[in-house]
Amino acid sequence: MSQPEFTGETKVEKSGLRRICLMGLGWVCIFLGVIGIVLPLLPTTPFLLVALWAFSRSSIRFHNWLYTHKYLGPMVQDWNKFRVIPMKAKILAVTMMSASLALVTYKGILPLWGLILVGLSLSCVAFFIIKCPSLRPDKVPE
Structure with a gap:
């Protein structure tokens, strides 16, 4: 091997x-x-x-x-x-980020500008995660 x-x-x-x-x-x-x-x-x-x-x-x-x-x-x-991120990991990551943002918003921990900053940061990370491929190029079904 x-x-x-x-x-x-x-x-x-x-x-x-x-x-x-x-x-x-x-x-x-x-x-x-x-x-x-x-x-x-x-x-x-x-x-x-x-x-x-x-x-x-x-x-x-x-x-x-x-x-x-x-x-x-x-x-x-x-x-x-x-740069493959499995679909299960993508769904979990985006779901957990969304839940975290919802919890921070609900609890009122941050001022509005803080929520916007956190929301933008999480959105950028979510965009990066989503745009990464889910399957290796040699395993993509044709």
């Missing part, structure tokens, strides 16, 4: 507190991502992407382990190569 190519940038810290914190963040995100596989309201891929980023800055070994993992690797590889 050939190793997939990683096209991203890695800048590994040699030692120190920052490296330890990044490795800890990576493992926490992997833990949350694995939980997200079985819990429908917790997304998996974003946590794995954050873990991959954290490992790219702290440990080449763990970065390569995650990127080539039998079960977790394909999710991050699809994002890295094709």
Whole structure:
């Protein structure tokens, strides 16, 4: 089995507190991502992407382990190569953003200008998520 190519940038810290914190963040995100596989309201891929980023800055070994993992690797590889966001993740993300905005509006936590700013920010993120493909180009039905 050939190793997939990683096209991203890695800048590994040699030692120190920052490296330890990044490795800890990576493992926490992997833990949350694995939980997200079985819990429908917790997304998996974003946590794995954050873990991959954290490992790219702290440990080449763990970065390569995650990127080539039998079960977790394909999710991050699809994002890295094709910028694919699965339809389930898109629906969940947009729904949760909408629910968050509705809750903030209902509770009256922010002034009007704050609601507008949050609404515009969430709209931009939702637009980005929606415009990303849902399937890899080699898996699109003809």
